[in-house]
Amino acid sequence: QVQLVESGGGLVQAGGSLRLSCAASGTSLRLIAMGWYRQAPGKQRVLVASISSGGGENYADSVKGRFTISRDNAKNTLYLQMNSLKPDDTAVYFCKATYWGLGDYWGQGTQVTVSS
Secondary structure (H helix, E strand, C coil), X not given: CCEEEEECCEEEECCCCXXXXXEEEXXXXXXXXXXXXXXXXXXXXXXXXXXECCCCEEECHHHCXXXXXXXXXXXXXXXXXXXXXXXXXXXXXXXXEEECCCEEEECCCEEEEEEC
């Protein structure tokens, strides 16, 4: 059974930084990609950044140049380094893992609040 547990959220002032972590337990076999999504109040959940099993990265335009996604395969952990945070980045951030033949798994989410 795959489980994803996010951590690292919190309250930060605009211009500050946070690093989110997503620890994956269960199998790492057949992992296709992992990603970070966010959902602001009253809005749909949207992709922030993703990374494929081959290491290819993809970012939403709104976070390019400020956020960096990375993986530590030995620790089965996904990271999102968030710099130059803005109030518009305030949301619940979710980790997702996609496995071949198993589908998508989601974490429980971690709140990020950026004050102006």
